[in-house]
Amino acid sequence: MKKLKNKDVDALFEAILSLKTVEECYSFFEDACTIKEILEIAQRLKAAKMLRAGVNYADISKETGMSTATISRVNKCLEYGNGGYNIVLDRLNEDK
DSSP states (O other): OTTTOSHHHHHHHHHHHHOOSHHHHHHHHHHHSOHHHHHHHHHHHHHHHHHHTTOOHHHHHHHHOOOHHHHHHHHHHHHHSOSHHHHHHHHHHHHO
16 A cells, blocks of 8 residues: 555545545546446456355356456455455445
């Protein structure tokens, strides 16, 4: 995280935290990212959710079109990363 942390990234994250609705998120991310980048992040989050539910790599790959290498990377982040996926997934479960 030390390589990533700087004032510009802090400003980006503060900007994201200022968004209040899904529609505002669409507006911001469509301006800031390519459609492919947004879809890839969404796929990774879906894979993380599926991994936590115990779905195997082959089924995740089939459903998402992701490579097993990318799914493995998501799984490593779930198990050994900074906890970001788990924070988001736990909060999404709390809201349901």
